[in-house]
Amino acid sequence: MTRFLRHRLFWPVAILVALLALNLVFTDNFFRVQMKDGHLYGSLIDIVRFGAPLILVSLGMTLVIATSGIDLSVGSVVAIAGALACLRISDLDDQNSIGGVLAAVGIALALSVALGVWNGLLVAGIGIQPIIATLILMVAGRGLAQLITDGQITTVNSSPYKLIGGGYWLTLPFSIIIVAVVLALTAFLTRRLALGLLIESVGGNAEASRLSGISARGVLITVYTFCALCAGIAGLMISSNVSSADGNNAGLWIELDAILAVVIGGTSLAGGRFSLGGTVLGALIIQTLTTTIYSIGVPPETTLLFKALVVTIVCLLQSPAFREKVFHRRRRPQSPSPVTEEKVRVSA
Amino acid sequence: MAAPAPILRMSGIGKQFPGVKALDDVDFRLLPGEVHALMGENGAGKSTLIKVLTGVYDIDAGEIELEGRRVAFSSPLAAQQAGISTVYQEVNLCANLSVAENIFIGREPRRLGRIQWKKMRRRAEEILSRLDLDLDVSAPLSSYSLAIQQMVAIARAVDIDAKVLILDEPTSSLDAGEVAQLFRVMRRLKEQGIAILFVSHFLDQIYEISDRMTILRNGTLVGEYLTSELSQVELVGKMIGRELADLEKLEDRPPAREGAPLVETELLGRTGAIEPFTLTIHEGEVVGLAGLLGSGRTEIARLLFGADHAGTGALKIDGQAVSLRTPRSAVARKIAFCSENRRAEGLIPDLTVRENIILALQAARGWTRPIPRRRQDELVEKYISALNIRPANPEQLVRNLSGGNQQKVLLARWLILEPRLLILDEPTRGIDVGAKAEIQRLVAELSDGGMAVLFISAELEEVLRLSHKVGVLRDRRLVAELDNDEGLTTDRLTETIASGAIS
Amino acid sequence: MTSVTGLLDLRRTVPQKYIPVMVTAGLFVAMFVAGGIRYEGFATGQIVLNVFIDNAFLLVVAVGMTFVILTGGIDLSVGSVVGLSTMVSASLLKDGWPAFGVMALVLVIGAVLGLGMGAIIHYFEIQPFIVTLAGMFLARGLCYTISTDSIPIENATFTAIAQTRVDLGGDMWVSPSVLIALVVVLAAAYVLHYTRLGRNVYATGGSEQSALLMGLPVARTKIAVYTVSGFCSALGGLLFAFYSLSGYGLSAVGMELDAIAAVVIGGTLLTGGSGYLLGTVLGVLVLGLIQTIISFEGTLSSWWTKIFIGLLLFAFILLQRLITARRR
Amino acid sequence: GCSGGGDGDSSASGGSAGGGDDKIVMGFSQVGAESGWRTANTKSVQESAKEAGIDLKFSDAQQKQENQIKAIRSYIQQKVDVIAFSPVVESGWDTVLKEAQNAKIPVILTDRAVDSKDTSLYKTFLGSDFVEEGKKAGQWLVDEYKDSKDTVNIVELQGTTGSAPANDRKAGFSEIISADPKFKVIASQSGDFTRAKGKEVMEAFLKSNPKIDVLYAHNDDMGLGAIEAIEGAGKVPGKDIKIITVDAVHDGMQALADGKINYIVECSPLLGPQLMDLAKKVVKGEQVPPRVVTEETTFTQEQAKEALPNRKY
Numbered sequence A: 001m002t003r004f005l006r007h008r009l010f011w012p013v014a015i016l017v018a019l020l021a022l023n024l025v026f027t028d029n030f031f032r033v034q035m036k037d038g039h040l041y042g043s044l045i046d047i048v049r050f051g052a053p054l055i056l057v058s059l060g061m062t063l064v065i066a067t068s069g070i071d072l073s074v075g076s077v078v079a080i081a082g083a084l085a086c087l088r089i090s091d092l093d094d095q096n097s098i099g100g101v102l103a104a105v106g107i108a109l110a111l112s113v114a115l116g117v118w119n120g121l122l123v124a125g126i127g128i129q130p131i132i133a134t135l136i137l138m139v140a141g142r143g144l145a146q147l148i149t150d151g152q153i154t155t156v157n158s159s160p161y162k163l164i165g166g167g168y169w170l171t172l173p174f175s176i177i178i179v180a181v182v183l184a185l186t187a188f189l190t191r192r193l194a195l196g197l198l199i200e201s202v203g204g205n206a207e208a209s210r211l212s213g214i215s216a217r218g219v220l221i222t223v224y225t226f227c228a229l230c231a232g233i234a235g236l237m238i239s240s241n242v243s244s245a246d247g248n249n250a251g252l253w254i255e256l257d258a259i260l261a262v263v264i265g266g267t268s269l270a271g272g273r274f275s276l277g278g279t280v281l282g283a284l285i286i287q288t289l290t291t292t293i294y295s296i297g298v299p300p301e302t303t304l305l306f307k308a309l310v311v312t313i314v315c316l317l318q319s320p321a322f323r324e325k326v327f328h329r330r331r332r333p334q335s336p337s338p339v340t341e342e343k344v345r346v347s348a
Numbered sequence B: 001m002a003a004p005a006p007i008l009r010m011s012g013i014g015k016q017f018p019g020v021k022a023l024d025d026v027d028f029r030l031l032p033g034e035v036h037a038l039m040g041e042n043g044a045g046k047s048t049l050i051k052v053l054t055g056v057y058d059i060d061a062g063e064i065e066l067e068g069r070r071v072a073f074s075s076p077l078a079a080q081q082a083g084i085s086t087v088y089q090e091v092n093l094c095a096n097l098s099v100a101e102n103i104f105i106g107r108e109p110r111r112l113g114r115i116q117w118k119k120m121r122r123r124a125e126e127i128l129s130r131l132d133l134d135l136d137v138s139a140p141l142s143s144y145s146l147a148i149q150q151m152v153a154i155a156r157a158v159d160i161d162a163k164v165l166i167l168d169e170p171t172s173s174l175d176a177g178e179v180a181q182l183f184r185v186m187r188r189l190k191e192q193g194i195a196i197l198f199v200s201h202f203l204d205q206i207y208e209i210s211d212r213m214t215i216l217r218n219g220t221l222v223g224e225y226l227t228s229e230l231s232q233v234e235l236v237g238k239m240i241g242r243e244l245a246d247l248e249k250l251e252d253r254p255p256a257r258e259g260a261p262l263v264e265t266e267l268l269g270r271t272g273a274i275e276p277f278t279l280t281i282h283e284g285e286v287v288g289l290a291g292l293l294g295s296g297r298t299e300i301a302r303l304l305f306g307a308d309h310a311g312t313g314a315l316k317i318d319g320q321a322v323s324l325r326t327p328r329s330a331v332a333r334k335i336a337f338c339s340e341n342r343r344a345e346g347l348i349p350d351l352t353v354r355e356n357i358i359l360a361l362q363a364a365r366g367w368t369r370p371i372p373r374r375r376q377d378e379l380v381e382k383y384i385s386a387l388n389i390r391p392a393n394p395e396q397l398v399r400n401l402s403g404g405n406q407q408k409v410l411l412a413r414w415l416i417l418e419p420r421l422l423i424l425d426e427p428t429r430g431i432d433v434g435a436k437a438e439i440q441r442l443v444a445e446l447s448d449g450g451m452a453v454l455f456i457s458a459e460l461e462e463v464l465r466l467s468h469k470v471g472v473l474r475d476r477r478l479v480a481e482l483d484n485d486e487g488l489t490t491d492r493l494t495e496t497i498a499s500g501a502i503s
Numbered sequence C: 001m002t003s004v005t006g007l008l009d010l011r012r013t014v015p016q017k018y019i020p021v022m023v024t025a026g027l028f029v030a031m032f033v034a035g036g037i038r039y040e041g042f043a044t045g046q047i048v049l050n051v052f053i054d055n056a057f058l059l060v061v062a063v064g065m066t067f068v069i070l071t072g073g074i075d076l077s078v079g080s081v082v083g084l085s086t087m088v089s090a091s092l093l094k095d096g097w098p099a100f101g102v103m104a105l106v107l108v109i110g111a112v113l114g115l116g117m118g119a120i121i122h123y124f125e126i127q128p129f130i131v132t133l134a135g136m137f138l139a140r141g142l143c144y145t146i147s148t149d150s151i152p153i154e155n156a157t158f159t160a161i162a163q164t165r166v167d168l169g170g171d172m173w174v175s176p177s178v179l180i181a182l183v184v185v186l187a188a189a190y191v192l193h194y195t196r197l198g199r200n201v202y203a204t205g206g207s208e209q210s211a212l213l214m215g216l217p218v219a220r221t222k223i224a225v226y227t228v229s230g231f232c233s234a235l236g237g238l239l240f241a242f243y244s245l246s247g248y249g250l251s252a253v254g255m256e257l258d259a260i261a262a263v264v265i266g267g268t269l270l271t272g273g274s275g276y277l278l279g280t281v282l283g284v285l286v287l288g289l290i291q292t293i294i295s296f297e298g299t300l301s302s303w304w305t306k307i308f309i310g311l312l313l314f315a316f317i318l319l320q321r322l323i324t325a326r327r328r
Numbered sequence D: 001g002c003s004g005g006g007d008g009d010s011s012a013s014g015g016s017a018g019g020g021d022d023k024i025v026m027g028f029s030q031v032g033a034e035s036g037w038r039t040a041n042t043k044s045v046q047e048s049a050k051e052a053g054i055d056l057k058f059s060d061a062q063q064k065q066e067n068q069i070k071a072i073r074s075y076i077q078q079k080v081d082v083i084a085f086s087p088v089v090e091s092g093w094d095t096v097l098k099e100a101q102n103a104k105i106p107v108i109l110t111d112r113a114v115d116s117k118d119t120s121l122y123k124t125f126l127g128s129d130f131v132e133e134g135k136k137a138g139q140w141l142v143d144e145y146k147d148s149k150d151t152v153n154i155v156e157l158q159g160t161t162g163s164a165p166a167n168d169r170k171a172g173f174s175e176i177i178s179a180d181p182k183f184k185v186i187a188s189q190s191g192d193f194t195r196a197k198g199k200e201v202m203e204a205f206l207k208s209n210p211k212i213d214v215l216y217a218h219n220d221d222m223g224l225g226a227i228e229a230i231e232g233a234g235k236v237p238g239k240d241i242k243i244i245t246v247d248a249v250h251d252g253m254q255a256l257a258d259g260k261i262n263y264i265v266e267c268s269p270l271l272g273p274q275l276m277d278l279a280k281k282v283v284k285g286e287q288v289p290p291r292v293v294t295e296e297t298t299f300t301q302e303q304a305k306e307a308l309p310n311r312k313y
């Protein structure tokens, strides 16, 4: 039991469960998942489905944060990817042609990758601080998305495209399947292959990593590219879900939610150790919170107060220092402050 | 024994870390006007005892009395205010601040709350000159080598008006001259009645300076002895719990066998760091570098590893001219570099022992070719036991290891790479007697197997014992290259360093 | 600006550490000159003064942010606290509170919010990002609780401050807010450079653990910087209230990013321990000047405006980075 | 005018120095580009300026009042002939409008009003009345259900919290329906004026409220998102759940004609021509009415089918 309690993900899970339970009080059948027209249908499924873009963006963000970076541009990449795909599709003669949709999706993702490489080059090649490097794309990228859509909402009417964010496959929402695949892929790259180790070491101590023969530059570019790719996929999902691209609003503020999800999941913004499972939980917590707000009818004026309350409770519960101070446990688990990191200045 | 009342008494101290009992029922006392050595192997609990005393960690059991009053410090600040000044094991200064600030921060000279920078700089220069250091005190600390940082930390600690001075391995990268300076200061303080707690793995230093010693083993107290009444051999026996047999076995070093030249430099240099130098390292050869603080030894190592870019000159490996642009390309050519600054340039504190050990090997293979877990475990296991890393738990976070054990982990990282040229910059920093002998034996063995080694150490005996050839540096210039034959002694080395003459 | 330079110790011939700030300053001047060449009527003193007038509140907020970032932390709540301050001022003034009472109360609220966040960050060892994000939600939520509508400020004192012009001769003028902001900048530069608190801020940012082991009051320092930031945000909120003479729940949305960007453009490292207040001032000016350039550029559409801002920012940072790197 | 919302970046203001010749120079400060409605509005202003031969200095404030103030200041400095702007928020314009007045530059408000006591600060206000829009929506509902006795369960998708159109459309609507207790708003939540949010919120509503009769959305986009949610839940929009929206953008009109929406209150973004007329008069010093309400109508499904082919927008 204590081992269970001490598990890294115990508190995030507990919080998620508590939030879900809260819903149960307000909504009967909250946990019921039914089959409807051969689709799984229910609030739980909805949470994952609506959370899917956030989970994707957070996964990419996790890796970036693990290198002690940050990517503010994901929201803009979300908008750009959706805008470009919808623009291409709306230009098709037959919007339902699978080839045309695939080409559009491919182009959108290719552009996302290019944007990620751009971020990576600014950070790793030129050595600009990540927050500023990605702020550039955050600002300009939103403009680019609007340029693509001409500031309007580009509506498409394409059932293959609709599948990505709003369709079903094998009874499951297709977006959930995409998330599962990307998650599995990320886990494979980082945990099965050695990418994770290199990322954690670059985030933990960049200079030491360089002196161990790690190409920090390569790792950073990979990570920013991956993050932008995830954001691109999320962008397709969001626009496909409503069959339209909104260059102005798609992905607005998603970077904040994504960073929050990563941090709730237990990854430190100072870089180093990261937890993919934690991030997924974090994103689910945020999405559940949103759903809870809708379903228990918190009025919009108090939504933010409610959020503040929940976020505070979440981070307090997760803090070992808080639990120990409040629950009066005798022994302090040592180490003056585990959060503090040594900073190594790269003197090259 | 009509000793004066102890100024500090710790009794029944216990400290438990998850999975490790670092201290168990330890008693300790410190008399005014004495230098008291705290002895023990790596991981024996010395630093933990100091941290428990100064409020870095809470204690689990036992009590502390300072001048007869029970105390429990909640932070190092509280300990400092009560008159305990401490130099912790790793250099714990703020490298982003200037040298002067590092000496004075928290007690800057002020008038009406306004910091007097000029006065602070002047006083910092004074204090440093008393330690024979002439630094630009307004330069950031990070521009100085680790050894100098260590001196600055000492300067800070001895300047604080204290009743108790604690020095946890302050001399680990200092050379003989600096150590002598430090001891002069310590003797002066001792005469003023200040109690000094001193930790070092250099037995000679212990015998030179300390009056009394307390020995720990595995977190338990072995006993307290007068230094004059305990021989070195007895001391080592009590520390490790058995006799140490092969401490001095490496005495005579076989002359270098004729290996092919592996690395040749031709007037390789970097402005502001090291004058152009020409040096050849053969296969199977151990080349030692000797010199004073900041003489440029580390700079040579960094150039050979591609950690810094050479401004001038050429480098040849296996007779072919190459330019090492990054450490990565050096590693690809099987050159390894074990940095002196393990905290800033070596370890990733948040990763485990296993991950830290395999890091360089994994980096060399690239991330797409992970080392199979079984192979990792084998390698790690092998070096944990070969270097006696404790606790012998590959999944322990490196940040939780004692300083000496961290150093061993760093060594292991490079050893598993089986390099052709191994550059060791102060590899035995903070390593206990037993392990040091072990590492020296390992170096000798590897070079016999054909590996070239560039060995840098502040301890001239060690350099002499291992190397076939010694390069002498002075003022960032390679001034001499001496073969290690009968005629070469530490005295001659010191002389060469001092005179800067070419032999 | 020049007086800040004077505060920094330039006794030695421009020590290494000041080079980044000097480069930033040089680039700012270059940008201004380029604007002057390109646009008619650009190279006037009033344009620079307008940058100050229009960004006085951002300057004050960024000063607080500088303290926080120097310790290696971050404060996301500043924008909302600015919003909350305008809201509290407006609604209390509407209820007939005296102007100075309101100002004092607003400043106290800001400082207390900061203090609370700092204490949670330090004592419960929670990452500043989430704590201040919760603070951001809280302050913004409180705004809406007060009212979702905007509330005009008609108080005589506020109006007087808002509409006063401090003439500088030669047709140039600044608002009282600019003077307040400059006082804040000078005071903060003094604190950072000449007081223990300031030096402890740098030490904590350099290495919190070392600072702790050196016996510095890390707890007090960390809590203090968030309090300073809360106070500065509240003061920034008051300046904003002078500027817009109204309270509105949605005002200053996203200002935290502007403030962080200004600090970082000014050369302060987000990891803490390195940077100067003068850099922050320059950062704010650069952001302001970019806007001015865009307003002179004239006919940019909404999206080109954003792309252009991004490009200018990029060009600036790239040059800053390249020049600094070459000099080393 | 419609959506509000936030945007997290730096900002802009507009217009280069105006020439002194006979061509009228107008500085126009737009709220931002936060919605399709807004961009249509921008386009209308730009196009009609060109047609009317007015030199337009345009700037985008990215939803920030401070940017608008900066822009207006810069127009004053550039000595334009007339300033027009759509205020981000109602209050807080006195200072800068006084500056304009001192510089003798007339000001026209478009789309949203300001709450200055001193109405001499601006010449006229051209725009829709959001409260009125809400009332129209409510009125249709009252008429639609006038024969029914049962409770009518209404859900509401609000615009961005705190934005003027959200506040006013909500207020106007509830003023009308509150007269009859059978109308019950059972859930009301912000959908930020976007389709994605509209869909997400509506799905949650559908799960937690088994019986929904009417949806009132503060703009078409949220309504369109909600339609997808309703269809996803296996219900028929327009039949099982009646839908009222505001704006009448093209996609919304299409849905109305298709029978998925029941009623749309128009809120036209095409203010450009009227604005240019007013500007010319104001510059000439002619008298203009202090309040010009845009010519707007409402659409039922039949009207939509007729109007759809020749709608510009």
Ligand SMILES: Nc1ncnc2c1ncn2[C@@H]1O[C@H](COP(=O)(O)OP(=O)(O)OP(=O)(O)O)[C@@H](O)[C@H]1O
Pocket: A334, A335, B017, B018, B020, B021, B022, B040, B041, B042, B043, B044, B045, B046, B047, B048, B049, B089, B390, B391, B399, B400, B401, B402, B403, B404, B405, B430, B432
């Ligand atoms: N924060 C920590 N968490 C877990 N274990 C720790 C921690 N700090 C120290 N230890 C363990 O406590 C034991 C004592 O460590 P300590 O640092 O006191 O050794 P030491 O005697 O100073 O050794 P050295 O000579 O190598 O410096 C070691 O086994 C170490 O692994």
Ligand SMILES: Nc1ncnc2c1ncn2[C@@H]1O[C@H](COP(=O)(O)OP(=O)(O)OP(=O)(O)O)[C@@H](O)[C@H]1O
Pocket: B134, B135, B136, B143, B144, B145, B146, B147, B148, B173, B273, B291, B292, B293, B294, B295, B296, B297, B298, B299, B300, B340, B458
């Ligand atoms: N006296 C000094 N004055 C200025 N800088 C110094 C001085 N001594 C050392 N440094 C700085 O310290 C850095 C490391 O010096 P170097 O590599 O020469 O040391 P080293 O010979 O390895 O000796 P040690 O590591 O024992 O100090 C150099 O980059 C140099 O700038």
Ligand SMILES: [Mg+2]
Pocket: B046, B047, B048, B089, B168, B402, B403, B404
């Ligand atoms: Mg130790």
Ligand SMILES: [Mg+2]
Pocket: B145, B297, B298, B340, B425
């Ligand atoms: Mg060295």
